[in-house]
Amino acid sequence: MLKISDQEFQQISQYIRSQYGIKLGPEKRALIMGRLGSTLVSRGFDSFTxxxxxxxADETGDGVFELLNKITTNHTYFMREAAHFMFFQEKVLPWVKAVSPYDARIWxxxxxxxxxxxxxxxLMQDYFGHEKQRWNTQILATDISAQALSAAREGIYPAEEMASLPEKWRNTYFQSLGDGRYQVKLGLRNxxxxxxxxLMNQHFPFRKPFHAIFCRNVMIYFDAPTKKQLVQxxxxHLAPGGYLFIGHSESLGRDNEGFRYLQPAVYRKE
Incomplete structure (x- = not known):
């Protein structure tokens, strides 16, 4: 296993903290070596430097995305934390329909x-039904990784990742590729x-406020000052009364100025 020097660990940890808000204390040194050692060897690197x-030098962001996946334990799948989606359908969408006709802004x-x-x-396709064509319901979906965004753009998932979806959705919004994989139909991909x-950018270049922001299981690795700045x-960029969804393992804590707690991991802008 490749060893990481004090200087190398400091370089990587400071870079990750400054660029992505994730704090890697000295106790994470063994984790870095253990989870990245095989990656370095397989890619032909002879040192952490x-x-x-x-x-x-990597302009695609894929290298950093791989690093972040190695040092965090995030898992993404359909219908994760399903209570959030029920709340979105039952509370958020009716409110959006009442306050912002024909324009639902979700991030x-x-x-x-x-x-x-x-x-x-x-969920929005189902909720708006035959009125859907009158609405602008495109969702802004962002990530730091070109690789992740490319996968999202293709919308191809193995059958086991589809198990939690209602059969109606699987039949309506996906098409079988015949090899145990399914692809999101073009209409939904659009x-x-x-x-x-x-998310560490100091400037968010959005002209209109959002009705709901989902940032789930992202801030769990941020230190308190970074998380506080991001939440603010x-x-x-939330409309008055807009909703913020975070992960169930996350919390805004007691210092959640400007937000009202509604239920686990759901807050509303006051």
Whole structure:
């Protein structure tokens, strides 16, 4: 196993913290070596210094995305934390329909391979029904990884990842590729606006406020100051009364100024 020096660990940890808000304390040193060692060897790097230079030079973001996947334990699948989707359908969409006719603005921040925004798109298709053609319901779906966004754009998933979806949705919104995989039909794929975006950007270039922002299981690795700053930027870009969804293992804590707690991991802008 390749060893990581004090200087190399400091370089990587400071880079990850400054660019992506994730804090890697000294206790994570063994984790870095264990989870990245085989990656470095398979890619032909002879040191963590060479690997770090590769991360800095990689303009696609795929290298960093792979690194973040290695050092975190996020899992993405359809209908994850299903109570959120029920709340979205039963509470958020009726409110949106009442306050913003024909324009529903939803952001899936940290969309990974697309399961979350596609689930939201199916919910909106069902909710608006025959009125759907009158509505702008495209979902902004962002991630830092070109690889993840490419997978979301293709919308291809193995059958086992489809198990949690209602049969009606599988039949209506997916087509079988005949090899144990299914692809989201083009009409639903067009409901996503996929963009590369780093949540650590100080400026969010959005002209209109969102009715709901989903940022689930992203902030769990952020330190408190980084999380607080991000939450306040979310608040600035939410419409009055807009909703913020975070992961069930996350919390805004007691210092959630400007948000009212509604139920686990669901907050509303005051």
């Amino acid at each position: 060479a690997y770090f230079k590769y991360l800095l 899936s921040a940290g969309c990974s391979r697309g399961q979350e925004p596609y689930t939201l798109a199916m 409901e996503l606006v996929l963009r590369s975006f780093n 930027r979310f608040r600035q």
